[in-house]
Amino acid sequence: MQIKELFKRKNLVFSFEVFPPKVTSPIGSIYDTLEGLQDLKPDYISVTYGAGGNGNDNRTGEIAAIIKNKYGIEALAHLTCIGSTLEQTKGVLQELRDKGVHNVLALRGDIPEGFEGKGELKNSQDLIRLIREDQGNRFGIAAACYPEGHVEGKNVDQDIEILKLKEEAGADHAITQLFFDNNYFYEFLNKVEEKGIQLPIQAGIMPVTNKKQIERIVALSGANLPVKFKKIMEKYEHNKEALRDAGIAYALDQIVDLISTGARGIHLYTMNNPYIARSVTESIHSILKSVNKEKEVV
Template sequence: MTAQDNTKQFSFELFPPKTEKGIEKMRQTVTQLNLLKPAYFSVTYGAGGSTQSTTFAAVDWLRSEEIETAPHISCIGASKDEIDSLLQRYIGQGITRLVALRGDLPSGAGLGEIHDFSHADELVAYIRETTGDHFHIEVAAYPEFHPQATDPFKDIEYFANKVSAGANAAITQYFYNADAYFRFVDACEALNVTVPIVPGIMPITNYSSLARFSDSCGAEIPRWIRRRLEAFGDDTNSIRSFGADVVSDMCERLIANGAPGLHFYTMNQAGATQILCDRLGITG
């Protein structure tokens, strides 16, 4: 996946910082990674819009730098009027790409606060109804299945519904088992779902935090990787070196076997993502 290979697309995800120090760190990360000429930077959006103001601030800065930006937009807990306001704001900023998600209710909120949307396919359909083809819409995909899914076959059908509603492409939850991704793509193709499904890539830099996050979001860390990472203890350098080997090898396999690109979850840190890009020949 080199600078000369323009058939593959790569992108980076950011979260909106809450402090001045965090904002400066994010800007440094963007400045460094933007040299690699990604397709876009996405910006996350908290449960029920809980980070709305900080998401806006991050998006505003990215657009002021003329950087292609894809804000996340989540619908659960939101009204149609609120979604309309978001869409018009982004249209006014010249944004043409969105990541459309169901999202989570804020902590302590009840089901009675769902408002006008229950699922992401409803949000995608509403965006298409109100803005036509203005936005390229990315949706979420779960090769190892959504953590709340009770039926893996239904989970793939739910994904197909989002595509039928008008999604252009998908970004997956991160994973460390390439076979899960390939089997998911095959299952989607069996349902005539052929939009690009871009693997989400999480660098490995800290085992304890990765394990906690993975357990909460349903991302599987294969046992052999967990055991190796556990064995390194507090040896951060060894964790990062091993992590870079594992993730870059997986990325090479994904690209070699047809993945349309890669979407890196940067956690607002440039270093580990830069190492992966260097190994993969992503040079800008």
Template sequence: MLFQNDSTPLYSVELFPPKTAEGMDKLKLEIAKLNALGPAYFSVTYGAGGSTREGTLETVSWLRGLGIETAPHLACIGSTREQVRELLNHYRQQGIRRLVALRGDMPSGMGAGNQGDFRYANELVTFVRAEFGDAFHIEVAAYPEYHPQSGSPARDLENFKRKVEAGADGAITQYFYSADAYFAFVASCRKAGVEIPIIPGIMPITNYTQLARFSDTCGAEIPRWVRRRLEGYGDDVESIRAFGHEVVLTLCRHLIEGGAPGLHFYTMNQSGPTTRLWNDLELAIVH
């Protein structure tokens, strides 16, 4: 079986910590709108090498102060065991029960000698389990179109399986626009004995130039027909957003109908595109 039939689908949203007080004020307004949808939890990203550490802590603390279920990202590259232990103790005191454990990226200018005590996410997962047992539900990253640094899908699957064997409870994928890629990846995981829920990551399409640049960097494929249509709209923002919404809405429907265990929306701190998808999919009713 590709999916477990006894699990309630989880629909969640992701934020990134703003860099300014003004940005935080704006984010709080967006959070209020997103929270009204009833997501299972909010995840909060963590910059390369801990570059947004304070912003992440502030955002997580604010969410927890409202009683909102929160899943901080924890990127281990550049961190020591003691730093990670201190951060996890802080989160546990706040009542955090869910983490997104990642390797993370090296910030520009950081040399190889400053990589810290962890090289890969599976080492982080192992550490969390050894230090905190089952205190946290741990999500890890998955790549349906495989990680650009892995070299091959087979090697990427091996790396993913190591994270699962280390103690991951579930996974959230990199965004994608091909449902077939997701279902093929899940099938490969099941064949390899990986049984944890693998939740699709969903990126709304609102800005083609930004999306194309980001996708080229992270290895996410934009289907050629979608690229051509988006390119054809030029600077027509309204048409880009309307077409993008239909593409992502159709993708989400295929995923849900195919048995995906939930959806995780990369909101980019904008409530509008995710809210429209959520309402058109009637996720509030499902969740």
């Protein structure tokens, strides 16, 4: 099933994200994570290319296939295009189809050090267009978007123009970069609506559970940290359990506010930690049930 159908059936789509194990680890090490996520019944699980976009595309497809075929959960495989030829990209798409994976998140990908512009696909719009023109409606296509602006430019208005191009190229829905201040998301949605963009947009939320994690996140994403969040980090940075629980509580506060304000979806960056996913999911179980029950009644 293509994920776009979930947005037609439900008021709120709730999903997880996982990343492949390190190259030096057996792929079976992902099973513990997936076993811990399975009974939480997310609408789908996305699989990244791994931290820093290190090109684990084969593992991405394999893990996505495991999620779909072994665990019976819809899978979304991340696919980057920077430095790839058309034929290489078409080959990956064929492999995904052969494995029964029919949803991709189309991304440009991180620009490698020393990259000189080789490759036929320059950006995610090019990739989306290729998938749609080459594959027709065989794939559901997700796009990324940035409520605080992409880290390379931090220009929200320009990023919204690009999101419009992604929609026109054939994207079905979008997932945001993580953020810690919901006001950025609401301002972003207002601008998206003014631009006439109609894609359903999921809010990307990451419960932060340790100080090193947040330092890495800020470096990679450029996300702004509200004063309230900084106080939590400072208060509990030397108590691992307290910081973990406080980070989850902060994310829950974000999620409840987003759902109550009418967000179309929540995409939870789990960091391959079933404890985090379970804590969040069980805490909002009745809210998710209530919100989607409304659609059934209508």
